[in-house]
Amino acid sequence: xxxxxxxxxxxxxxxxxxxxxxxxxxxxxxxxxxxxxxxxxxxxxxxxxxxxxxxxxxxxxxxxxxxxxxxxxxxxxxxxxxxxxxxxxxxxxxxxxxxxxxxxxxxxxxxxxxxxxxxxxxxxxxxxxxxxxxxxxxxxxxxxxxxxxxxxxxxxxxxxxxxxxxxxx
Amino acid sequence: xxxxxxxxxxxxxxxxxxxxxxxxxxxxxxxxxxxxxxxxxxxxxxxxxxxxxxxxxxxxxxxxxxxxxxxxxxxxxxxxxxxxxxxxxxxxxxxxxxxxxxxxxxxxxxxxxxxxxxxxxxxxxxxxxxxxxxxxxxxxxxxxxxxxxxxxxxxxxxxxxxxxxxxxxxxxxxxxxxxxxxxxxxxxxxxxxxxxxxxxxxxxxxxxxxxxxxxxxxxxxxxxxxxxxxxxxxxxxxxxxxxxxxxxxxxxxxxxxxxxxxxxxxxxxxxxxxxxxxxxxxxxxxxxxxxxxxxxxxxxxxxxxxxxxxxxxxxxxxxxxxxxxxxx
Numbered sequence: 371x372x373x374x375x376x377x378x379x380x381x382x383x384x385x386x387x388x389x390x391x392x393x394x395x396x397x398x399x400x401x402x403x404x405x406x407x408x409x410x411x412x413x414x415x416x417x418x419x420x421x422x423x424x425x426x427x428x429x430x431x432x433x434x435x436x437x438x439x440x441x442x443x444x445x446x447x448x449x450x451x452x453x454x455x456x457x458x459x460x461x462x463x464x465x466x467x468x469x470x471x472x473x474x475x476x477x478x479x480x481x482x483x484x485x486x487x488x489x490x491x492x493x494x495x496x497x498x499x500x501x502x503x504x505x506x507x508x509x510x511x512x513x514x515x516x517x518x519x520x521x522x523x524x525x526x527x528x529x530x531x532x533x534x535x536x537x538x539x
Numbered sequence: 540x541x542x543x544x545x546x547x548x549x550x551x552x553x554x555x556x557x558x559x560x561x562x563x564x565x566x567x568x569x570x571x572x573x574x575x576x577x578x579x580x581x582x583x584x585x586x587x588x589x590x591x592x593x594x595x596x597x598x599x600x601x602x603x604x605x606x607x608x609x610x611x612x613x614x615x616x617x618x619x620x621x622x623x624x625x626x627x628x629x630x631x632x633x634x635x636x637x638x639x640x641x642x643x644x645x646x647x648x649x650x651x652x653x654x655x656x657x658x659x660x661x662x663x664x665x666x667x668x669x670x671x672x673x674x675x676x677x678x679x680x681x682x683x684x685x686x687x688x689x690x691x692x693x694x695x696x697x698x699x700x701x702x703x704x705x706x707x708x709x710x711x712x713x714x715x716x717x718x719x720x721x722x723x724x725x726x727x728x729x730x731x732x733x734x735x736x737x738x739x740x741x742x743x744x745x746x747x748x749x750x751x752x753x754x755x756x757x758x759x760x761x762x763x764x765x766x767x768x769x770x771x772x773x774x775x776x777x778x779x780x781x782x783x784x785x786x787x788x789x790x791x792x793x794x795x796x797x798x799x800x801x802x803x804x805x806x807x808x809x810x811x812x813x814x815x816x817x818x819x820x821x822x823x824x825x826x827x828x829x830x831x832x833x834x835x836x837x838x839x840x841x842x843x844x845x846x847x848x849x850x851x852x853x854x855x856x857x858x859x860x861x862x863x864x865x866x867x
Contacts, residue, residue: 386545386586389573409574416639426639429573433545434566434588477639484638489617492633492774497622514774515637 373435375400376445382433390435391415391427394442402443402472403427406517413516416473416480417442424480443472446479454536455479458529466520474516478530481512482537504534540576547588551717551751557587558747559719565589565749567609567648570640575653578662580670590645593752596620602757608647608715608750612703613638615646625755627764627783631706634768637775647750649703650714650730651742654805655777656686656697668694669738684843685779688851690804691839695738698802699731700777705801706766708809709783711756718748727753731806738805760787760795763865767858768801769850778802780851786822786862793817793826798855800834803847810834813855822863824856831855 371382375398383397391408394400394417406414408428415427418441427442446453455475458464465471485508488500493511502508509527518526545566548554558565564583566572567590575581593607596618604620615621616632632641635649658665658678666675678686678696686696704727712727730742744750764785770776781801787794796817798810813834820826831852838848 386543387540387576408577410570410640413637413639419642423642424639425643426570429568429570429640429643431545431566431569431573431586434569434590436547480642481638484613487617489613490622490629490633491638492630494633497626497629511774512638515639 371436374439386433388432390430390432393432400442400444404469414470414473416477418476422483424477455533458533462525462529464522464525464529466522470518477516541582543583544585551592554589555719555749560585563587567645568643570644571652604755606646606753608752610646612641612644625761627766628706630766631702635702646753649701654697655700672739683841686844687804688838688840688847690733692734694736695734699806704807705781705799706783708807709797709799713754715752716748717751728809734805761785763862780854782854782858784858788822791821793820793822803851827856827859
């Protein structure tokens with residue numbers, strides 16, 4: 371019974387009640403993903419499954435992810451180098467207290483993968499569209515599962531917008 | 540959480556065998572069940588993980604679609620055939636929850652999710668007939684702005700929270716079930732029960748019975764369908780009122796129509812009365828309003844949710860008007 375966390379294979383806990391979030395924070399001492407509400411309402415625990423699928427670690431039992439690969443914010447740095455989206459958050463003041471930031475960043479990376487596939491959102495006008503542009507409305511709707519109680523939304527939107535505009539070049 | 544055993548079913552046959560154990564519960568994406576476990580509102584002895592069962596979305600010979608119960612909500616919403624032939628279903632799914640939750644949640648789990656009535660969740664502070672049968676309901680005389688106005692009983696006024704199910708109800712979806720007794724099919728509109736005197740019994744499923752798939756019947760006019768959700772914030776909130784509708788016109792007349800409501804009843808509410816009143820009528824605002832008022836005539840508003848009656852009438856009329864304007 372194992373799970374891969376940020377590229378390292380590790381044992382799953384014997385107790386099936388351990389959430390993926392508690393596995394990360396309490397068992398593996400990876401405190402990046404945050405326990406904001408622990409009930410799927412805030413998005414602070416967002417991590418990536420199998421590279422690009424954003425999920426909520428608080429609502430996932432760790433045991434359900436046996437054999438799969440999970441990336442948390444700690445797994446995004448490359449030899450101590452910040453991920454470009456992390457740098458963009460700093461440049462654009464996309465945070466104040468920083469508590470929601472790891473979830474925001476993982477979520478935005480998952481969002482980019484969904485956009486690449488053409489997954490529609492609540493504000494997508496044309497459901498038959500194959501490619502969907504990341505307008506401000508699309509970005510805000512798609513990131514609505516990540517709350518920021520400091521209200522750094524303008525900086526968050528600017529950081530994500532710039533990062534994905536750069537990546538598209 | 541109280542202790543439980545966990546096992547992963549390889550296929551439906553293994554799942555129903557494991558699900559037949561005493562106090563076993565099927566686990567999909569966990570987006571509702573894990574929360575309920577944490578609040579000890581669910582205390583199963585065994586969890587049977589069914590996320591490995593069929594998640595395929597397949598064409599049916601009659602032109603319909605068969606969706607495996609383990610399909611993720613996102614997978615259904617983004618599926619090409621769903622988007623073009625059943626847009627109401629894509630629209631309803633992306634109106635619900637957040638992207639993260641839609642990536643985890645399964646179709647079967649969405650159908651069987653439980654109410655978010657705050658009194659149901661308030662384990663220690665409130666009375667709830669769903670949680671503790673016979674105890675009483677503190678919502679009826681409490682803060683009931685979000686609660687139901689149709690299909691309620693003196694025992695319970697909780698709403699069914701799903702958006703997806705409202706679209707499935709409108710489309711006439713059929714749920715495929717399997718248990719140790721065999722297989723059967725049930726229209727989605729017959730799967731959930733009204734509370735009456737037993738709000739703790741929420742569905743017609745037998746103990747251990749498993750949802751294996753949801754079938755969308757062929758419905759060519761559903762290409763002209765949509766979902767509108769009215770809520771307190773623009774995104775990531777449960778519905779105050781929602782409307783799923785599909786409309787078929789013949790000239791200026793309603794030839795056929797499908798209509799279902801969310802946020803206003805203890806189950807996904809197919810608006811049969813409004814549908815019957817609309818067929819053969821001119822597709823104009825007056826017909827829409829008359830039919831909507833007929834559907835809401837039986838509403839039983841409480842202290843805080845009376846606004847839902849007019850809101851539902853207006854939302855139905857607005858959605859039908861929008862679909863009428865879509866004519867080619």
